[in-house]
Amino acid sequence: MQKHTHSGPKPPQRVSLVSLTAQSLLETIQSGHWQGHLPGERELCARLQVSRHTLRAALAELQREGHLEVSERQRRRIHLKKTTPKPAQSNVIAILSSRPLIAMSPSAVVMVDELRDQLSRAGFTLEMHVTPACFTAKPARALEALTARSPAAVWILFSSLEPMQSWFLRKQLPCLVVGSSPRGIALPSIDADYRALCRHAGAMLRRKGHRHIVLIRPEGDFGGDIESEHGLNEAMQGAEPPVLQVARHNGTAEHVCVVMDKLLRSPNPPTACVVARGVHVLTVMMHLQRSGRRIPQDMAVVSRDDETFLQHTVPAVTRYAANPAQFARSVSKAARQLAETGVLPPKAIRLMPQLVRGETA
Known part of the structure; x- marks a missing residue:
């Protein structure tokens, strides 16, 4: 009777974050990215986005393998072995x-x-x-x-x-x-696709009967914000278009409130707003409620962006959600x-x- 030599697939090996960090450091060293000494621990942690505990364990592993030497001043000197090939391309x-x-x-x-x-x-x-x-x-x-x-x-x-x-x-x-x-x-x-998103949001608010809509966004010529304006303008085309206004703020909660007060005190205040950046949606909603405005009866609020914390607001925020993965x-x-x-x-x-x-x- 013939003896089977294969017992089926082996289970996948688990690789620790320390080993992955050590591998990344070694590959970067071999590519010639650093010369002489490694940067300090704080800089390495920031670049690799790992904790100092994980970084030190990875550095200790490389030191044991002879890739690093620690001087009296605790600087880690790179020790390249002669047999170590240098990749032609950075990783x-x-x-x-x-x-x-x-x-x-x-x-x-x-x-x-x-x-x-x-x-x-x-x-x-x-x-x-x-x-x-x-x-x-x-x-x-x-x-x-x-x-x-x-x-x-x-x-x-x-x-x-x-x-x-x-x-x-x-x-x-x-x-x-x-x-x-x-x-x-x-x-x-x-x-x-902020252009298509805001075109959809503008059409939705228009169908709900809103005649004055405002886009609340940060200052600066970021491409996504410019595309948002284009999309809302496209949604306003046609017979009897609503008024579209763009209100810019400097990113602070204080200035968002100042901008909101100016809008609310105008002779023809908006009845709907599309807000860029999830964090500013919170400021807009809380300021509206503090000012005695009802949401959405007095002011409808649509968030152009999504954040996990918006899932916990009351009332639930109407928003556009992308998949980060x-x-x-x-x-x-x-x-x-x-x-x-x-x-x-x-x-x-x-x-x-x-x-x-x-x-x-």
């Missing part, structure tokens, strides 16, 4: 943001976490660079220094405006815009293609969020 994909992860919206945090997981599975390391100087009207010097100091296969740009996008376009550095680009900026981008998959796929091939068509990928019907409109 680092970098996020460039004006705000740290802890200050981002909950949906953005979920998206970044999903993105890091998917890129890690594909053999890439995700780094995050928080450099406000790159987000000014003249970012060239800061961008030159950053990209020279921390080279990456692909740059993922969060909340970027025209000056930064124009710089990347001129330098021909591989980048992916998470958001929208102004006309004339031929870069690949991924964003929600689906968004992350689209960003990951585009970033991997750009890193592996060096090219990506400068097209706009737009994902349509779903309407979540609530009690505010």
